[in-house]
Each structure stands twice: as structure tokens, then as C-alpha cells.
Amino acid sequence: MKKYLLPIFFVCSLSIAHGQQQDSLLLRRLATEMLTNSTAYENLRTLTKQIGGRLAGSPQMLKAEKWGEQALKEAGADKVYLQACQVPHWVRGAKEEARIISNRRDFIPPLQVLALGNSVGSDPKGITAPVLEVASFDDLEAKKDQVKGKIVFYNYAFNPTFIKTFYSYGDAVKYRGQGASRAAKYGALAVIVRSMTHSTGNLPHTGAMSYNDSFPRIPALAIGLQDADRLSTRIKTDPSAKVFLRSNSKMLPDVTGHNVIGEITGSEFPDKIITVGGHLDSWDVCEGAHDDGAGCVQSIEILRAFKALGIKPRHTIRVVLFANEENGTRGGKQYAALAKANKEQHVFALESDAGGFTPRGFSLTMSPEQRAKVLSWQSLFLPYGVYDFSEEGGGVDVGQLHAAIGTPMGELLPDSQRYFDIHHAASDVFEAVNKRELELGAVNMGALIYLIDRYGL
Structure with missing residues (x-):
């Protein structure tokens, strides 16, 4: 039986090889x-x-x-x-503002921020409040009694150990998407989110967020990485530090x-x-x-x-x-x-x-x-x-x-x-x-x- 199957095997192999050669030539033309x-x-x-x-x-x-x-x-x-x-019609409005306010007399440049997509804006007068830094949602839960009346700052960095960087994005993006409502649950006035990037620069990166309608809708802004580090250092070393922010975004019909x-x-x-x-x-x-x-x-x-x-x-x-x-x-x-x-x-x-x-x-x-x-x-x-x-x-x-x-x-x-x-x-x-x-x-x-x-x- 095997001696009859052997020619069939070779014919099939030659046919497959010929087909792949033809495909290779076509793809070369393409x-x-x-x-x-x-x-x-x-x-x-x-x-x-x-x-x-x-x-x-x-x-x-x-x-x-x-x-x-x-x-x-x-x-x-x-x-x-x-x-x-x-389709939704969200508009950013006038350029966002954010800056650190301190009793110290040193000059602090404005923070580089962008409103997250679908976010509500602040009151036209803006928001001035102390900042509570959290490293994760677990950290937010541990500090929930400190949240009321503050701006919550999600300082969660991209994980540098993932070789395929979309894994870093998938790991971090929940803070952009869910962060505002999770903080609003405990009385936060606004959130600032570390930008979703491995970049060494200071450009903020926007992106979509969404609200859980069980909680108030509060402004949500992304911050550039250098300013995220600067803000983190400042609030740890300066008890008087607060942040003023103003955004003008809104959702239209x-x-x-x-x-x-x-x-x-x-x-x-x-x-x-x-x-x-x-x-x-x-x-x-x-x-x-x-x-x-x-x-x-x-x-x-x-x-x-x-x-x-x-x-x-x-x-x-x-x-x-x-x-x-x-x-x-x-x-x-x-x-x-x-x-x-x-x-x-x-x-x-x-x-x-x-x-x-x-x-x-x-x-x-x-x-x-x-x-x-x-x-x-x-x-x-x-x-x-x-x-x-x-x-x-x-x-x-x-x-x-x-x-x-x-x-x-x-x-x-x-x-x-x-x-x-x-x-x-x-x-x-x-x-x-x-x-x-x-x-x-x-x-x-x-x-x-x-x-x-x-x-x-």
C-alpha cells in the first residue's frame, strides 16, 4: 500500500510548493x-x-x-x-489651566494638562483644592476617608517591563477610564491622571473616559510625565501646596x-x-x-x-x-x-x-x-x-x-x-x-x- 501512497504524497507536495511559489510571485508584484x-x-x-x-x-x-x-x-x-x-459631540473649549499654589514664594510653571475626552468641565471660576496622590485603586480605597474635598491624583506609571507596550497601556488605562467616578464616590472634586505613555517628554496625552452615573460627574485631566513627577514631589514636601485647575469641556447633543x-x-x-x-x-x-x-x-x-x-x-x-x-x-x-x-x-x-x-x-x-x-x-x-x-x-x-x-x-x-x-x-x-x-x-x-x-x- 505504501508504494502507491508515495507518488500521491510527492504530487501533493509539488502542488503545494507550486501554489506557494505562485503566491510568492504575486505578493512580490503587490x-x-x-x-x-x-x-x-x-x-x-x-x-x-x-x-x-x-x-x-x-x-x-x-x-x-x-x-x-x-x-x-x-x-x-x-x-x-x-x-x-x-456620534457624540464632545468639545474641549478654551485651553485647560492647572498650576500649583503654595505659601512658598518660589516660581512654579503651569502644569501641562489636557482634559480627558468626554469629561465635564470645571466651574468657570475653576477649582482650588489640596491634592491626594494615590498609586492605585487599592490605594484609593485605603485612603477613602481622606478624599472628600480634594483633587485625586492617580500617579500610576506605565509598567516598563512589558516588551509589547500595549500591555503597559492595558495595565494602566483603567485609571483614565474609571478614575473620575471611583474618586467621586468618596467626594473628590476632580481628578488628575498620569498620562498613558512611556515618553520622556512632558506632553499630556488625552483619551476617552466614562462616568458611572451613580456618582457625581467631576472634571478629569491628564498630566505630562515630568509635571506628574514634579507635582508628586511638591505635595510630599510642601504641606501648603494646592492645585488650581480649570477646564471648559462639555458634551453637546x-x-x-x-x-x-x-x-x-x-x-x-x-x-x-x-x-x-x-x-x-x-x-x-x-x-x-x-x-x-x-x-x-x-x-x-x-x-x-x-x-x-x-x-x-x-x-x-x-x-x-x-x-x-x-x-x-x-x-x-x-x-x-x-x-x-x-x-x-x-x-x-x-x-x-x-x-x-x-x-x-x-x-x-x-x-x-x-x-x-x-x-x-x-x-x-x-x-x-x-x-x-x-x-x-x-x-x-x-x-x-x-x-x-x-x-x-x-x-x-x-x-x-x-x-x-x-x-x-x-x-x-x-x-x-x-x-x-x-x-x-x-x-x-x-x-x-x-x-x-x-x-x-
């Missing part, structure tokens, strides 16, 4: 096209420099949606359309925003969809170049390159520029809700929302059998710098689709060492993006989309 003729970098320049920060509900949000429509049309999409959703969508119609399975995208909104204090202009232009570039090379995908490839990821995830939720209501068939959903840095891998959430199939392609990605398929996960927006209908999902994983230097800070600008790194991200995303389209999951 890479050459993107690294030679990509429009991603110039698209990003337009988005960041002509429109800038694109907070949900702002006039820049509407300008960005029009830009997205035009960019997808120019990329050659068979169809471009908008998907409406209601929801407004209509849109997911911006462009498609290449599938040649064999037009009703089966592969989604790829990033989020179009950004914080107001920056240009949103890495977060997430990069993911948007990389996704558009995949569509453009497929069209330029005459690649006719078997499934419909849908590029989605999601609305309102930063302070509400309304775009992703609406996309998922409509997919479920319309009984759409989604094969896979891929997101880029971790910056435009050098790609290293993909996180994947799918069955073990599906993961094994993706891993069988691993050697095809090695020439383009991608090797890590070990992480579970997927982007925030495509995660809504996974939760709603179980769609397998993934996210591009660029090198993360510099990402939190600029994340949600004024330094997230076009000049911080490297053209070559941005394009390599698009190459690898395009390669994964191509392979899943060809072979399925």
Missing part, C-alpha cells in the same frame, strides 16, 4: 506596486495637513468624510457610499457622522465580504497621523493596488473608514448592527489601528483550524518583515463585528516601542510617520487579504 507607486503617504499628508484633528462631531469630521469618499473613488473603488450613525465605505465587488462571491479598515476620527489636539490616519490610508492603498495590478478578488473587498472610534465606537457598532440586521456574510475583518510603524505581525481571533491555515502562509510574509502571529486580538472597530456575528478578525501589529510616545498627544503629526514603514504595513495587510480571499478560512 509589494513592488505599493513600494513604488503608493499614494498612502500623500493621502496621509492631505488628511493631516489640510484637515487636521478630526474629533467626532467637529467640522473636521465632516471634511474628513468628504476626503475619504474622494480618496476611495480615486483609488478605483467600484462603489463608494456613506453609512450614517449618531449627538450629531450624525458616517462610516465611509468603498468596495471592490467580488468576482465569484460578491455577497461574501472581507473588511479592511481604520478609524477616520482622531483627537482634537493632534493631527491623528498614526492614530489612525495611517490605518485609513493603508486600507485605501490595498484597494488601489489591487485595481492597479488587475487583481480580481473572489470575495467583495470592503474598505471601511470607521467613525468615532476614539470616544464612543459608534461607527464600529453601527457597521456590526447593520451587518447583522442585513444578514451579511463576513469572511474576515482586518484593522490597522496601532500606528504606521514597521510591521511585525498580526493579532488574530479565529478558530484553531483557521489560525493554522494562516500560519501555513507564514513564510510568505517573512521577506516583508512580518513573523509574529502569536497574539490573540483584533481592532476595536472590527471587534464589534466579531462580537455581533462571530466574524474572524485580525489587526496589524507594527513595532510598538514608539507608539505611546505620540498616542493621543500633540506629537501625533504627519512628520512622525515614516513613508517606508507606512507602506510596508500596507504591503503586509494586502498580502493577508489576498491570501484569505484566494484560499478562504
Whole structure:
């Protein structure tokens, strides 16, 4: 029996080898096209420099949606359309103020702070109060009898021992998200939160927070790292020290925003969809170049390159520029809700929302059998710098689709060492993006989309 199976084995091996060689040649063509003729970098320049920060509900949000429509049309999409959703309309107002007040006569520069997204503002006259520093929620509970009438200062640093810096973020971000309500429970007047960053600079990093409506809504501000250290030292050594802060942010009624969508119609399975995208909104204090202009232009570039090379995908490839990821995830939720209501068939959903840095891998959430199939392609990605398929996960927006209908999902994983230097800070600008790194991200995303389209999951 074995002598008959041996020729079959060799025929199968030769067939697999030939298929991988053909795939390798196609991916080389795709890479050459993107690294030679990509429009991603110039698209990003337009988005960041002509429109800038694109907070949900702002006039820049509407300008960005029009830009997205035009960019997808120019990329050659068979169809471009908008998907409406209601988005929050939070406004920062006049620049925040914070300073240390002391009986000492030394000069103390103003503290570098930013209101956290969705935070209420202070009284127009501001708040002046003593500061209670806490190292954690456990520390807050231990000091709960000292909280009333004070500003609570969450001085929880990013853990430097995590090599993958998103673990540091995941460890610390609860203080930004939940800190205000946890402190308000015990009578705090406001909170100041150490910025979510490994940076050595002093720029504050904003980001979304939320309230537990069981407790009063109090102002919440992020503080730069150098000033966080300075504040900590001052309140330990100066019993008279207080902080004055004033913020002017407020939430207005929801407004209509849109997911911006462009498609290449599938040649064999037009009703089966592969989604790829990033989020179009950004914080107001920056240009949103890495977060997430990069993911948007990389996704558009995949569509453009497929069209330029005459690649006719078997499934419909849908590029989605999601609305309102930063302070509400309304775009992703609406996309998922409509997919479920319309009984759409989604094969896979891929997101880029971790910056435009050098790609290293993909996180994947799918069955073990599906993961094994993706891993069988691993050697095809090695020439383009991608090797890590070990992480579970997927982007925030495509995660809504996974939760709603179980769609397998993934996210591009660029090198993360510099990402939190600029994340949600004024330094997230076009000049911080490297053209070559941005394009390599698009190459690898395009390669994964191509392979899943060809072979399925």
C-alpha cells in the first residue's frame, strides 16, 4: 500500500510548493506596486495637513468624510457610499489651566494638562483644592476617608517591563477610564491622571473616559510625565501646596457622522465580504497621523493596488473608514448592527489601528483550524518583515463585528516601542510617520487579504 501512497504524497507536495511559489510571485508584484507607486503617504499628508484633528462631531469630521469618499473613488473603488450613525459631540473649549499654589514664594510653571475626552468641565471660576496622590485603586480605597474635598491624583506609571507596550497601556488605562467616578464616590472634586505613555517628554496625552452615573460627574485631566513627577514631589514636601485647575469641556447633543465605505465587488462571491479598515476620527489636539490616519490610508492603498495590478478578488473587498472610534465606537457598532440586521456574510475583518510603524505581525481571533491555515502562509510574509502571529486580538472597530456575528478578525501589529510616545498627544503629526514603514504595513495587510480571499478560512 505504501508504494502507491508515495507518488500521491510527492504530487501533493509539488502542488503545494507550486501554489506557494505562485503566491510568492504575486505578493512580490503587490509589494513592488505599493513600494513604488503608493499614494498612502500623500493621502496621509492631505488628511493631516489640510484637515487636521478630526474629533467626532467637529467640522473636521465632516471634511474628513468628504476626503475619504474622494480618496476611495480615486483609488478605483467600484462603489463608494456613506453609512450614517449618531456620534457624540464632545468639545474641549478654551485651553485647560492647572498650576500649583503654595505659601512658598518660589516660581512654579503651569502644569501641562489636557482634559480627558468626554469629561465635564470645571466651574468657570475653576477649582482650588489640596491634592491626594494615590498609586492605585487599592490605594484609593485605603485612603477613602481622606478624599472628600480634594483633587485625586492617580500617579500610576506605565509598567516598563512589558516588551509589547500595549500591555503597559492595558495595565494602566483603567485609571483614565474609571478614575473620575471611583474618586467621586468618596467626594473628590476632580481628578488628575498620569498620562498613558512611556515618553520622556512632558506632553499630556488625552483619551476617552466614562462616568458611572451613580456618582457625581467631576472634571478629569491628564498630566505630562515630568509635571506628574514634579507635582508628586511638591505635595510630599510642601504641606501648603494646592492645585488650581480649570477646564471648559462639555458634551453637546449627538450629531450624525458616517462610516465611509468603498468596495471592490467580488468576482465569484460578491455577497461574501472581507473588511479592511481604520478609524477616520482622531483627537482634537493632534493631527491623528498614526492614530489612525495611517490605518485609513493603508486600507485605501490595498484597494488601489489591487485595481492597479488587475487583481480580481473572489470575495467583495470592503474598505471601511470607521467613525468615532476614539470616544464612543459608534461607527464600529453601527457597521456590526447593520451587518447583522442585513444578514451579511463576513469572511474576515482586518484593522490597522496601532500606528504606521514597521510591521511585525498580526493579532488574530479565529478558530484553531483557521489560525493554522494562516500560519501555513507564514513564510510568505517573512521577506516583508512580518513573523509574529502569536497574539490573540483584533481592532476595536472590527471587534464589534466579531462580537455581533462571530466574524474572524485580525489587526496589524507594527513595532510598538514608539507608539505611546505620540498616542493621543500633540506629537501625533504627519512628520512622525515614516513613508517606508507606512507602506510596508500596507504591503503586509494586502498580502493577508489576498491570501484569505484566494484560499478562504
